[in-house]
Amino acid sequence: MSSYELPSSIADDLEKFKEVYKDYLAGKVDNMLFKAARVPFGIYEQRERGSFMIRTKLPGGIISLEQLKRLAELAERFGDGRLHITTRAGAQIHGVKIGDFIEAIELLHAVGLTNRGGGGNTVRNITAKPLSGVAKGEAFDITPHLLALNLKMLERKDSYNLPRKYKIAFTADGEDSLNAEATDIGFAAKVRSGVRGFKVFVCGGMGGKSKIGLPLIEFLPEDEVFLLAQAVKEVFNEYGNRRDKSAARLRFLLEQIGFEKFRCITYFKCYELKGSLDWRLNLKELPELPSILSETCSQPLNVDEALWRQRFVIPQKQEGYFAVKVPLYLGDASSESLKELVNALAHKSVECIRFGADQNIYLRNLVEEELTALHPLLKRVSPLVDKPALIGDISVCAGALTCQLGITNSRGAFRAIEKKLANLPLDELSGLKIKISGCPNSCGRHLTADIGFYGKVKREGGVSYPAYAVVAGAAVKDGRAKFAENIGDISAFFLADFVAEALLTWKAAKADFKDFTAYFYDKGAHGLKEILARYANIPPFEEDKNPYYDLYVNEIFSLKGRGAGECSAGMTDLLEADKTALEKVLQEEPSPSKLSLIRLYATRMLLVARGEDARDALEAAKLFKLHFIDTGLISAKFTPLLEGEPQEGVVQLAEAVLRLYSTMDNTLKFTGELSEGAVKAVKLVDLRGVACPLNFVKTKIELAKVRSGDAIEVLLDDGAPIENVPRSAASEGHTVSEPIDEGGYWRVRIEKK
Amino acid sequence: MRDLNESEIERYSRHIILQDIGVEGQERICAGKVLVIGAGGLGSPVLYYLAAAGVGEIGIADGDEVDLSNLQRQILHTEADIGRAKTASAVEKLSAVNSNVKFNVYHEFLTAENILGIVKDYDFIIDGTDSFSSKFLINDACVLAKKPFSHGGILRFSGQTMTINPFQSACYACVFDAPPPSGSVPSCSQAGILGSVAGMLGVIQATEALKFLSGAGAPLYNAILSFDALTMTFRKALLKRNPRCRICGSGGISGLSDYEQKVCDL
Incomplete structure (x- = not known):
């Protein structure tokens, strides 16, 4: 059974989090510090204040029945009764109250799951195709590599304090290679002269300034996967921009220093790490499936089941075994139906379930007779099981109703599209990928879509209305991946009409083209733009207010409640908060209590630049001495001030700290401690x-x-x-x-x- | 140190353009704290220029009220201010010059009892007082608190100034051992002072303070600059620390006491 291991360091991390949590509840720790502690544990505040989402990491979407059962139970007990699958194949429980965090996390740890690195500036959930290991045509099963890499990343402290998030993906077949090329580091499996290895892409990513990654290495031996991922991570850590989070992802560093320099420092880092680190990937062989002796007996199927099999049942590379795709409605499944599914699979002694980054569930290693038994149950898991595959393939981010960054209600867009397409012959179009994000941040992965959308605001006669930018034509072309390109905008109001017309146009042309990409780059782009042009205008607000409502939202569209993102609550926020507080208290009349505050802020504010976080004054003073006085950055004359009753000299100490801060650069280094080969910005x-x-x-x-x-x-x-x-x-x-x-x-x- | 905002960048642009000041220098000026002792003939030009330059925090110490005979040279004050505390009059004018400056007011004469508690909060001190006893007291306090300061004195058509970095450069007491005997030096009210001479010297003191805060150039350490406005002769005499100085020398001082003699009661 493949499943992931938790390193022992996770337990320590949880203990630390528990202390911050307790202090927060007791009012001893402020909101900012608590946020910085909870976000790297995958806990985000939702748009509704006081209501939280807990994200659990599932590398490769791998999950055991016991773990799925636990998640379903927690969603029922602490959340809103549904489990949500993310676009990185993780699991989210929504609507959790603050009092339940610790119990929820501990119950997850008890079944070997963690939230550590579920959010914030950390190594995020590692993704792979959910059919890895069973898909026909894959180079080899990358599951052991993914699990071993995940363990090594989880146990390293430097995985949790990066300039920004660090995303890793594996792929094992050509079709899927866009996923490896649109991420910070992607490993595409290949076999060369009978030896397993990976082609590695780096510095891709979606969001602000989306970029296709560049090939760094044509063939990396399979046991060096961690070595390289760690080297790139350390380069990111050292050179990445920590001051400006909107320009912090690895792709911005590449832009800044150029590919040659990036490659150079990365290779050098690998060389260094080889001498200092247990770098070899410990690959565990996965058990072979028992071979099936009996011939499959073909029983007559009813029409319903036959159609379902055609749409969602996939023969595996292992003879006689089948995988089943369970398309979820917006990535959601109820706790109840999931527990039922777990019970139905309880007899299986081999791995039988994974989550997909397309927000669907994939069953695997099923035999013929199990398929028929499962079909009625799956219909209870999702209403899309009896719908054409195209509907279940639509991927959608959380959207403006819950996400603080969301502009439009992407989930409403999905509902509108689903309703509009209900009577179209979609089975003929299956394989077409529609993806929707509620803002340009690409959580719905719209840039990898055949037809994609991302939320934006437009104005008509001075009144805002919800709209979507339309992108299309993502492809792997001439051996290189290519993002979908922008072809225009559509109001949310006309979105579903546009999709319906676009699909009919494609259907009419389909016979002449190999696939949608071929069509798009021939006459498709023009055709889609023509449809957009027909829907370009919406009626003025005075005439018809409907276009000024977002889809399935009951109030006139506005951006109110859209907060700063929670994702990167991290270091610089903390540092700036301490600095502001310090400057404020320095302005006030001095008193013993003020002096002790000055000492606390002055000693604590720069610690984050060293990856430390102190929770009390004593620890702050200790760490400050270690990192700043003992290293000569701050004069040793201040040492006596760090202990005992705060003296007036702490004001000078504070000034020295502020002066040092003013020499800090974007990598949180201070003048005088520039790393060799300093980067030219x-x-x-x-x-x-x-x-x-x-x-x-x-x-x-x-x-x-x-x-x-x-x-x-x-x-x-x-x-x-x-x-x-x-x-x-x-x-x-x-x-x-x-x-x-x-x-x-x-x-x-x-x-x- | 905080970054300058847009309006500050524009306001101080003529400083920032100066290569020796630049952004960093102006940021240091904006973060600087200067105490001006005496809001009279010297203090007036000093305070105007420091406020205009954007010094972050300015302390004004003066226990006196505005008198009609002050107006001939103390350009901070106007006819309407007669009888008002000089400190209140000063803050009113200076706030109008630059509302971003924080002013701390000490409406009291500085004595051995209170001076150290005030001096300690500042980066640089300007002596704009009118008596030998105050000048020695300020020197002693600044040496004791290790605060750099600018000494200034004026009489008739002449002035003298030196900038002192305690224990690094000659202090006032290294040069002048003690106040002259009572009555041996005419007081200003008897001797008189050309109003603009106060301006000439005050502006030099303000320049020294801004140089010190921004880090530009070399302060007037180990030197005394004196001038005679009648002939417009300037003279800079170089000095050395006196190793046996009763204030900053090897014996040094450990406490303060007031000096009796008073030279000038303007």
Whole structure:
């Protein structure tokens, strides 16, 4: 039975979390600190205050019957009675109250599941195709690699304090390779001269500035998977941008330093790690399935079951065994039906269930007679079991009703589409992938869709209305993956009409093309745009208010309640919070209690830059000495102030800390501790429209933010600005490159002296 | 240290452009704390320029009220202020110059009892007082608290100034051992002072404070600058620390006491 192991370090992490949790309930720890502790445990606050979501990691979607039963029970007891499968094949319980966190997590740990790294700036759930190990045509079963890598990542402390999240994916067949190429590090299985290994892609990802990953290595031996994943993680850790979370993912680092440099430092890191780390992947052989002796007896099937088999039953590469796809409605299944499913499979002695990143359940290793027995039960698990596969293949993010980042109610969009398509002959179109995200952040993976959507706001006559940007044509073309491209916008109101027409148009053309991609890159793009053009206009608000409601939402559309994302609650937030508090208390009249606060904030604020978090003043002082005084960053004369009654000198200590902070760069390093081969940052500063001499002033401001040897690029207007700013910068000793004429304005690169 | 905001960038742009000040220098000025002792003839120009330059926190210590005879040179105050505390009058004008500055007011004459408690909160101190006893007291307090400061004195058409970094450069007492005997030096009310001479010296003191905060240039350490406005002659005499200085020398001082002599009661 494949299942994942929990390293012992997880128990310690949980103990720490419990303490913060207790202190929070007792009012001793503020909301910010608590958030920073709970998010890396996969606990997010939902749009409704005081109601939380708990995410459990299921690497590769692998889950045992016992674990599924436990999740179903917890969803019933602590949540809203449903289990939600995520777009990374994890499991979420929604609507959990704060008092139930610890019990829920402990009950999960008891069955070998964890939430650690379920959110925040951590190594996230590792994904793979849910049919890995049973799919025909795969290079080899990547399950052992995935499980071994997961264990090694879970047990390392540096997996939980990254500049941003770090996503890992495996694929084992060509069709699926987009998933390996659209992530931070992707391993695509291949066999070369009979030896197993992986082609590795890095620095891809979806969200802000989505990017297809670049091939880093053509063939990585299978036991070096951890070595490379760890090396890339450490490069990310050291060089990643920790100050600006919107430009923090690995792909931004690549953009900043270039591929050659990235490859160079990564290889060097591998070389270093080989000497210092137990890097070899410990691959455990999975048990073979017992071979089936009896010939399959073909009984006559009723029409209903025959159609179901055609749609959802997949013969495995192991002769006589079958996998079954259970399409879920919006990734949800009720606790009740899941427990029923567990009971029905209880007799199985081999692995029989996995979750998919397409938010569906996959059964595996079933034999002929089990299929017929399961069919009626599965209908109770999901209403989509009797629907065409295309409907169940639609993937949808959580959307604006629960996600604080959501713009539109993507789940409502799904319902509208499902309703609209009810009477279309969709079985002919199965395989087509429709994906919907409620905002550009791509949780619905719209960029990998045949036809995808992401939520946006548009305005008509000054009134906001919910809409979707339409993307289409994701493909693996000429050996390279390609994201879906933007083809226009559609109001939420007309979304379902557009989908229905688009499908009918595709159906009419289908006979002439190999697949939807071929169609799209021929005449499909044009056809889809034509349909969009017909739906481009919505009636003004005064005439018809309906388009100004989001789908299946009972109030006029607005962005109210859309908060800052919870995802990256992390280091810089904490640091800034302490800094603000420190500066405030420094302004106040000094008193003994103020002095002790000053000492606490001053010693604690920079600890996060060292990956530490202290929960009380004593620990803060201890760690501060270790990381800042003993390393010479802060003068040793302050050491006596760290103990006993706070003295007035703590004010100077605070000032020294604030001065040190002002030398901190984007990688949370301080001047004087630059790592070798320091990265050249190129920040673009748009000073068009800024007059002399303020444009030079702003240039100086930006230069002040980077360190010596780093460069910025400024955009300057023609005329006085381009005549003066470069000259002034040069006169101050900076290296100014030849201005580039951008047609109407200029681009100048300035390297700080 | 916090980053400058948009309006500050514009407001201080002529500083930021200066290579020796730049962003960092201005940020240090904005984070700086300066105590000005005396809001009179010297204090007026000093306070105007420090407030305009955006010094983060300015302390104003003066126990006096505005008198009609002050107005000839103490440009912070107006006819309407006569009889008001100089500190209140000063804060009113200076807040109008720069509302971002935080002002701390000490409406009292500084003495051996209270001066250390006030001086300790500042990065730099400016002596704008009018008596030898105050000047020695300020020197002694700054040496004791290790606070750099600017000394300044004016009489008739002349002025003198030095900037002192305690234990690093010569202090006032290294040069002048003790106040002169009572009556040996004419007081200002007898001797008189050209109003603009107060401005000349005060502006030099303000410049020293801004140089110190921003880190630009070299302060007037180990030197005394004096000038005679009648001939417009400036003279800079170099000095050394006196190893036997009764204040900052090897014996040093461990406490403060007030000095009796008073030179000038303007």
